[in-house]
Amino acid sequence: MDSTGKTALVTGGNKGIGFAVVRQLAAHGYTTWLGSRDEARGRAAVAALEEAGAGDVRFIALDVTDEASGAAAAARIASLTPSLDVLINNAGIYVKEGDGAPSTVRLDAMRATYDVNVFGPLRVTAAFLPLLRAARGAHVVMVGAGLGSLTLQLDPSQGLSRWPAFAYSSSKTALNALTVGFANELREEGIVVTVVNPGFVATDLNGHAGTLTTDEGAERVLRAVQLPLSATGSFVTDHGTCPW
Template identity: 45%
Template sequence: MSSVIVCRTRPSRSRKTARGADVTPVRLDVTSDESVANALRTVREHTDRLDVLVNNAGAPGHAVPPADVTIEEIHAVYDANVYGPIRVTNAFLPLLRKSDAPRVVMVSSAAGSFAVITDPDQPVSRMHELAYSSSKAALNMITVRYAQALPDIRFNATTPGEVANHTFAATDMNGHRGRLTVTEGTDSIVRLATLAPDGPTATFTDRLGPITW
């Protein structure tokens, strides 16, 4: 039987156990060193290794334009979207290194792609905010740098959308305005989480394939 550790910022809305898996929810605030340390301690009580780490926590910010944005706004978004993945990844590296095929998935966004942001046909190019898009661009760079420094671990970034079709998954964060279902939005996450040991690393993809950085 496989073991699945699910770290959440709030209690799970569903306590159903996936078929063939023993699911253990763990409370985790990615902006808190203490919370991350507590989560790691809990995970270690259940397993001595970690095969997959999905950094999915994210903060959208308030879509504040560059001329009006404050450092407080930037900091709050970066704390979750940039510092959080670093904080969690570094904490869990010892467990990842004990896996035979460790994989880290960074859930990014098409808004973090320079190619998408500068394409006038993409809706996000007309969203003149600063915090969220720049934080996801930073996350993409972080993904590549980890992949280069730790070649034994597969580090990849993905977006839960379809860049070519100018659409994204419906989530709580976007008010369920996306056209893709949760299952469609997580297709690329699941694919990267189940890569073979010799699978690709340092990539940026959506469910349809590679995305230009």
């Protein structure tokens, strides 16, 4: 996948799956913007990638919970490039204190989770639509989760019901709906919108309990970037499509 001359943006790119996605996109030739709400951590991540010879990686301040921050990031990138080929909506949170079963979850935890995991991708995608439309066959990839699948949650063999995190899981289900909504809206414009289940990746979010590395999770995300327009609106994983 030689993507020299193309541009990409990854939200929440300073650590975890996002950091690995940035590294892999840059290795494939993308000019890759690493979005981070924490400037010090974001710049440190870019410096680490530059030191490792990762390619053209650039920092962009981006807080997905702040509409003004998204608008400023879009304006900054638009001042330097005419289009954006790939948008990876990766930023996400799990509010451990306050999440739980539907009967016990705290509403403040629900609001905080949705603000990042659902409203964040909504804000960012809307802000960058002019740049995405200016590209030829742009891709928008939402980083979802197996917990977002209602089918898998109801399957006892999957064991997902043993992790009572209603705020997080329902936010990822809502992200699936957002994916379908944008896919329907943008299909005629040739923009491919998909959501990826990266698998159980060891990250800060799960206390590094995952069974996959961040590179393995990132590889699944990058495969979505290569999908054709006919795949728009899909929920994909390493073995094809994931059930809704």
